[in-house]
Amino acid sequence: MNTPHRRLRQESHSFNDRGGVTVFVAVCVVALIGIIGVAVDGGGKMRAVERADHIAGEAARAGGQAIDPAKAISGEAVVVAPQDAVAAAQAYLRSVGATGTVSVLGDGKTLTVHVTDTYDTKFLPVVGIGSMPVAGHGTATLLHGVTAPE
Numbered sequence: 001m002n003t004p005h006r007r008l009r010q011e012s013h014s015f016n017d018r019g020g021v022t023v024f025v026a027v028c029v030v031a032l033i034g035i036i037g038v039a040v041d042g043g044g045k046m047r048a049v050e051r052a053d054h055i056a057g058e059a060a061r062a063g064g065q066a067i068d069p070a071k072a073i074s075g076e077a078v079v080v081a082p083q084d085a086v087a088a089a090q091a092y093l094r095s096v097g098a099t100g101t102v103s104v105l106g107d108g109k110t111l112t113v114h115v116t117d118t119y120d121t122k123f124l125p126v127v128g129i130g131s132m133p134v135a136g137h138g139t140a141t142l143l144h145g146v147t148a149p150e
Contacts, residue, residue, distance in 0.1 A: 037123025045132050048119040052136025055098045056113040060140035063089030063111045078144040079108030089113055109142040
């Protein structure tokens with residue numbers, strides 16, 4: 001027998017369940033956007049690190065071409081002219097809009113470049129992370145009189 005009191009209780013029970021799925025979906029959507037944001041910005045930072053490594057390697061190669069002509073012509077040694085090598089590597093960094101440090105090891109045959117940059121995030125500013133630091137490094141070593149393996 002359906003009494004008015006029983007019908008009212010059933011309707012009130014179904015009324016309390018309304019909107020439950022909406023809250024669940026909203027929470028899932030926010031979590032999904034967060035996961036996508038971390039994936040996008042993580043991938044973006046990895047690409048920025050690869051770019052910094054590439055730039056550092058190219059700057060090291062550019063500096064490695066600044067061979068000391070006096071020592072090379074006399075046959076004394078094939079080494080870089082330290083100031084010229086640093087200037088050439090820094091010029092390359094400036095030409096691509098990067099900043100970094102350049103050093104020549106004491107033997108004059110190894111040039112090391114460290115590049116610093118930042119990656120501007122796309123999704124993470126929502127949680128207060130507007131940029132992430134990026135660093136890359138490259139080394140060039142002069143090889144003279146070395147033959148390639150057959």
